[in-house]
Amino acid sequence: MKSMIALCLTIVSLEAFEYHLVPKEVAKGVHCFFGTPEEITKENGGNMVNTCFVTTKEGFVVIDSGPTYAYAKQAYTAMQKIVNLPVKYVIDTHDHDDHWLGNGFYHQKGALLMGSRTYEQNVQAGMPTRMEKVVTKETYAKTKIVKLDKVVASEYNLTVGTTQLQIKQLVDTAHTKGDLVIYLPENKVLFVGDLVFNDRITSLRDGSVIGSLKAIEMIEALNAETIITGHGYTTDKTVIKHQKEYLLALKEGVQDAIDNDVSINEVTKTVKLEQFKDMNLYKELNSRNVFEAYRELEFYDEDE
Numbered sequence: 675m676k677s678m679i680a681l682c683l684t685i686v687s688l689e690a691f692e693y694h695l696v697p698k699e700v701a702k703g704v705h706c707f708f709g710t711p712e713e714i715t716k717e718n719g720g721n722m723v724n725t726c727f728v729t730t731k732e733g734f735v736v737i738d739s740g741p742t743y744a745y746a747k748q749a750y751t752a753m754q755k756i757v758n759l760p761v762k763y764v765i766d767t768h769d770h771d772d773h774w775l776g777n778g779f780y781h782q783k784g785a786l787l788m789g790s791r792t793y794e795q796n797v798q799a800g801m802p803t804r805m806e807k808v809v810t811k812e813t814y815a816k817t818k819i820v821k822l823d824k825v826v827a828s829e830y831n832l833t834v835g836t837t838q839l840q841i842k843q844l845v846d847t848a849h850t851k852g853d854l855v856i857y858l859p860e861n862k863v864l865f866v867g868d869l870v871f872n873d874r875i876t877s878l879r880d881g882s883v884i885g886s887l888k889a890i891e892m893i894e895a896l897n898a899e900t901i902i903t904g905h906g907y908t909t910d911k912t913v914i915k916h917q918k919e920y921l922l923a924l925k926e927g928v929q930d931a932i933d934n935d936v937s938i939n940e941v942t943k944t945v946k947l948e949q950f951k952d953m954n955l956y957k958e959l960n961s962r963n964v965f966e967a968y969r970e971l972e973f974y975d976e977d978e
């Protein structure tokens with residue numbers, strides 16, 4: 675009896691994390707899995723990020739591969755239920771690990787991996803990841819870091835079947851130093867990665883408030899009809915407006931503080947941006963963003 679219980683426990687603990695991924699069609703031939711707008715936790719297994727797939731005549735193009743091997747495998751199973759096709763390419767929007775730790779699975783399936791220069795520079799096989807520090811060993815099982823097959827430095831046009839995908843880095847530094855957007859001109863769908871957040875506060879830990887605002891202007895100019903952000907559920911143009919409001923308030927608040935000789939140690943006490951306090955992750959990220967914006971704006975001259 676005892677050994678039976680032990681065996682059952684072993685089987686349960688070896689079972690991979692169940693992500694319950696349900697694809698949602700956001701435009702013709704474009705589906706996404708939407709994660710919850712929160713931080714990485716043991717409970718969500720890193721499913722706090724959005725990943726998508728574009729169906730072409732030749733196969734799927736996956737945009738961001740998600741937080742773990744198990745996630746990518748379950749996403750693949752869900753894709754095959756829609757239509758039985760191979761995954762041809764995976765395009766990673768940037769080098770934050772919630773967006774690409776599923777790459778290893780797709781690499782095994784023969785997909786070509788594409789991403790930004792910063793992935794090439796910052797992502798090394800065997801390095802510890804933010805994800806594995808939080809999720810359980812079982813959830814993270816088989817997750818491996820793999821190299822890209824192609825780096826997109828500034829711009830690249832990819833045609834798969836008859837579907838065109840324009841991949842582009844809009845500015846040097848925005849959310850990170852290597853953010854790619856992917857545009858499908860045929861149905862005006864734009865994947866913006868973490869250049870735009872919705873339903874939660876953005877994170878500027880590797881980025882720039884000035885660069886983020888520049889990127890937002892360029893995204894606006896593309897005039898896309900559907901905009902898929904790296905986090906959050908909304909996919910229409912209103913996402914741009916909300917992100918812009920937060921970034922402008924952040925920039926103006928911090929600039930005012932600098933002009934009034936508020937020190938970097940005091941700035942989070944004076945710039946609170948309370949109008950955004952009901953947004954998800956305000957508590958976790960707003961002070962850090964204020965601090966990072968101060969470090970950037972302290973030496974920034976608008977006229978330069």
Ligand SMILES: [Zn+2]
Binds near residue numbers: 723770772773868905
């Ligand atoms: Zn992200």
